[in-house]
Amino acid sequence: MCLSLCLLVYLRGMKEGKTTYNIINQNCLDVFEHINQGIDLTFLDPPFNQQKKYAYHDDNMDEAAYWQFMKDVCTKTFELTNEGGAIYFMQREKNAEFVLTILRESGWTLQNIIIWKKKTSAVPVATKYGKQYQVIAYATKGKRAKTFHRLRIDPELPANYKHKRENGIYVTDVWNDIRELTSGFFAGQEAVRNEDGKRFHKQQSPIALLLRIILSSSNVGDTVFDPFAGTGTTSLVAHQLQRNSIAVEIDPKNADYIKKRLSEIRDADLIGKYYKDYTCTKDLSEIWGENLDEVFIQKRKSVPQTQLS
Numbered sequence: 202m203c204l205s206l207c208l209l210v211y212l213r214g215m216k217e218g219k220t221t222y223n224i225i226n227q228n229c230l231d232v233f234e235h236i237n238q239g240i241d242l243t244f245l246d247p248p249f250n251q252q253k254k255y256a257y258h259d260d261n262m263d264e265a266a267y268w269q270f271m272k273d274v275c276t277k278t279f280e281l282t283n284e285g286g287a288i289y290f291m292q293r294e295k296n297a298e299f300v301l302t303i304l305r306e307s308g309w310t311l312q313n314i315i316i317w318k319k320k321t322s323a324v325p326v327a328t329k330y331g332k333q334y335q336v337i338a339y340a341t342k343g344k345r346a347k348t349f350h351r352l353r354i355d356p357e358l359p360a361n362y363k364h365k366r367e368n369g370i371y372v373t374d375v376w377n378d379i380r381e382l383t384s385g386f387f388a389g390q391e392a393v394r395n396e397d398g399k400r401f402h403k404q405q406s407p408i409a410l411l412l413r414i415i416l417s418s419s420n421v422g423d424t425v426f427d428p429f430a431g432t433g434t435t436s437l438v439a440h441q442l443q444r445n446s447i448a449v450e451i452d453p454k455n456a457d458y459i460k461k462r463l464s465e466i467r468d469a470d471l472i473g474k475y476y477k478d479y480t481c482t483k484d485l486s487e488i489w490g491e492n493l494d495e496v497f498i499q500k501r502k503s504v505p506q507t508q509l510s
């Protein structure tokens with residue numbers, strides 16, 4: 202099948218209630234010219250060029266070629282993005298300098314460098330401080346975001362605080378409340394596993410991370426884009442929040458899994474359990490949207506009524 206016909210089939214997408222999701226099994230660089238839909242939000246979680254094993258990608262590229270690849274993706278994404286739309290570019294902390302340069306050179310305006318502080322212990326390094334975070338550069342097309350919902354959360358009070366908070370606190374640029382999906386205990390039920398118990402994809406992002414990004418930077422009915430979709434976490438969360446999504450993944454095994462993950466949503470992938478974390482947020486039910494998935498509705502109902510906004 203020629204590429205355009207192939208894409209036509211894929212881009213027809215799946216309609217579930219009001220939401221459309223498209224899963225495209227291609228090299229993302231070949232897909233941009235076929236997308237004819239404005240993008241409101243992009244999550245960019247590429248391979249980090251750190252010699253990890255990918256079936257369809259060389260993770261040991263020449264440095265200059267790798268950063269040119271990233272720049273091409275950022276530039277093409279920028280062209281497709283609606284004015285005021287956002288990008289969240291996740292990378293290793295040591296690459297922050299390249300990320301900022303590339304975003305600027307491809308037209309984006311930096312808004313925040315988010316520190317995602319990992320909950321696992323720091324990776325020890327002999328001659329410098331141990332590493333405990335990853336950066337997520339948040340940038341917009343144009344000076345101001347067209348959509349930015351100031352989410353409020355209510356984390357446990359530090360031990361020396363005397364007074365209880367009345368209505369939580371705004372989410373800041375340090376995210377230390379989202380558990381990563383590494384091996385062992387931290388991976389929990391959410392990590393997708395093969396029959397032998399090993400993880401299906403070593404870089405699977407947590408749904409709590411995408412939930413925060415999508416809630417902050419999009420509205421119901423917007424379009425969310427993920428050019429390096431992996432296990433499809435972005436689309437999975439976007440779909441439950443009634444956002445449209447486009448997921449591009451080069452590995453057919455992963456692309457097939459994304460289709461399965463979205464059509465048969467596992468309990469561990471339901472976002473309803475996080476609703477209570479954001480109930481201090483103004484207009485939360487409007488930002489979150491009404492979900493049509495029966496199981497999800499049940500989960501949401503199980504949150505005590507007093508906590509619902």
Ligand SMILES: C[S@@+](CC[C@H](N)C(=O)[O-])C[C@H]1O[C@@H](n2cnc3c(N)ncnc32)[C@H](O)[C@@H]1O
Nearest residue numbers: 228229246258404405406429431432434450451
């Ligand atoms: C870091 S993982 C993304 C993980 C994802 N955030 C998740 O939640 O599963 C990067 C993914 O990009 C895919 N990939 C690598 N090169 C690609 C390309 N040129 N186009 C599309 N996907 C690509 C890899 O196969 C891998 O699954």
